[in-house]
Amino acid sequence: MELVVLIAAGLGASFAALFGAFMLRGARAPVEDEPTPGARPRENRVEMFVSDGVLVDATPQARQLLDCAPNERLIWEDLAEVLRTHFPAFPETLPNTRQTLAAAGDPDTHLGIRPEGRSLRLSMTGPSLDAGEYLRLRTEMRDLSRLRLAFARAPFPVWQTDRARGVVWNNPAFTDIALQAGHAEHGSSPFAVLPNEAEELHISRTSIGQRDGGPQSWFEVQSYRLADGWLHFAQNIDAVIHAEATQRNFLQTLTRIFAHLPIALAVFDRDRRLILFNPALIDHTNLPAEFLSSRPNLLSFFDMLREKQMMPEPKDYRSWRDKLSEVIAAASSDLYTEVWNLPSGLTYRITGRPHPDGGVAFLFEDITSEITLTRRFRQEIEVTQSVLDRLGDAVAVFSQLGTLTFCNQAYRDMWGLDPDASLADTGIADATGAWQADCKPSPIWADLRDFVMTERDRAGWDAELVRKDGQCLLTRIEPLTGGPTLVRFSATPAAAQTAPRARETARETARV
Structure with missing residues (x-):
């Protein structure tokens, strides 16, 4: 954006130099048709001939000042629009008396208006232009051509306002937006921009409605202070506004x-x-x-x-x-x-x-x-473990998948096993293997493994085991709610009397 400002400043300076050159190159040329000694040729003077309110003839320098083609005919209002910028007292209507107008800010440059019947002759005179100024002017004219082309092709609006906030210059992009908004091509601006007089740079957002009732367009306008007003640059931010609105809606939805x-x-x-x-x-x-x-x-x-x-x-x-x-x-x-x-x-x-x-x-x-539930559950587990550890019987609980999930201290002491000492799970096959190795031969091991792994309805049963040291164990196998199996070992001499009958009951249950 700063580059655009520099271009705009160069455009204004070049335009001013160009206008001054047009006036200076007149070099006080006489308004008479006959050449006089020392006068510049006609093509180097700024002269215009108006007949019946229409420009019918002009020198090449005058047409460059008016920015019109050699054969283009302008009416008096067109001339007044261009010349009044430099000569504020230029008459709005065709004068019938001879007048000499001074240029604004340049008392050495004058515009002479001389009636000739129904026609008017306009001649511009000013100080002589030396060779150095002429070469500098040629350079600035080339820069001016480039700058004018750049601003004419700029896709964003650029315009200048005076102290009264009236538009004094604009590029074609500004004109297009003003016409779409229903504003006149010249005069007021469709952008509601009111920069503070104490600011050097003012950035604001404004919207412009469409004349046909279409959706509004949003612009971000950067206004830079000039000596005689403000220079404005506008950039369309419809995509930004739409993104912000989408973000707000999304935020409201999340809320x-x-x-x-x-x-x-x-x-x-x-x-x-x-x-x-x-x-x-x-x-x-x-x-x-x-x-x-x-x-x-x-x-x-x-x-x-x-x-x-x-x-x-x-x-x-x-x-x-x-x-x-x-x-x-x-x-x-x-x-x-x-x-x-x-x-x-x-x-x-x-x-x-x-x-x-x-x-x-x-x-x-x-x-x-x-946390409260976890603490309570942990406390209940600790109490249950403490109670079972105080039982004389060895107790072990296996899940429906055959994994040892719980045992008490009596079980660890009886079989010399500590499931917590290993990271690997202890299965029913591992447990029965350890039991079998410490007992005399017995036919219940296969039945016990099948009972733990079965998924159908089960009934509890008892069996007798005799350890190699002669100790008799009454083994009780009982199903628990949810599928686990409880295996309890009781050391008692009386177990030998009920062992045969319990073994037959276990076998019949397994077959069923």
Whole structure:
């Protein structure tokens, strides 16, 4: 955009130099038709001949000033539009008296108007132009041609306004937009731009409606202060406005969705400002809604949590704040998870997640019920284990897949086995193998393995085992709810009396 401003400044300077050259090259040429000694040739003078309000003849320099073709005929209003820029007193209608007009800001340059019947002769005179100025003028004329072509082809509107905010110059792109908006080609601007007089640069957004009722177009306008007004550049930002509207709608949709989530959510942008939160955050943290709506930064957010006692009190809070950047970095990398045990007895799980465009999101999940249930369940397991460890019988429980899931201390002592000493699971085949190796031959091992692995309805049964040291064991195999199997070993001499009958019962059950 700065390059465009420099081009525009060069355009104005070149145009001014070109106009001055047109006037200077007149070199006080006499208005008479007859050449006089020392006068410049006619083609180097700025003269125009008007008949019945129409330009019928002009020197080449005059046509360059008017920017018209050699055979083009202009009416008096066209001449007035061009010449009044340099000669403010140029008459609006055809004069009937001889006049001499001074150029604005150049008292040495004059425009003479001399009536000749129904015709008028206009002659421009001024100081002589030396060779150096003439060469510089030729260079600036070439630059002016390029600049005019560049602004004529520019796809964005460019225009200049005076101190009264009237349009004094514009490019074709500005004209097209003004006509589409129903504005006159010259005069007022369709862009509602009101820069402050104390500013050197003013950037604003404005919309322009269509004359046919079509959708509005949005533009970002950059206005640069000039000595006599403002130079404006407009760029269409419809795509930006549409993207922002889409983002707002998406954010509103997310807000409605997050409003029903039980997990508290706080999203911070790349500047670490809170941009999104849901009602659950107010419920979980007791932070005031006014505070959250004021878009606090991340440090202020955690300071308020500490003040409300909604986070564990660090031993050294100042050092913790210094480490907050590490927490943010971990959250940005999706590596931050922490459990807060609050003084109130609540337990929160805090999770950090990266957010698009360099932001970060924190999730606050109340896991008090989950932690309480887990602790209670763990306590019940510990109590159950303690009770079974005090039993004299050896007890082992196998899952429906044949994996040892539980055993008591008596089982470990009886068989010299410790399932917790190995990372591998102990299966029913491994367990029966160890039992069989420590007992005298018995036909129940295959039946026992089949009973543990079967999925049909089962009935409990007993069997007798005799260890190699002569100890008699009464083995009770009982199905449990859900499919597991309980195997209990009782050391008793009386087991020998019931063993034959129990063994026959077990075999019949297995066959069924």
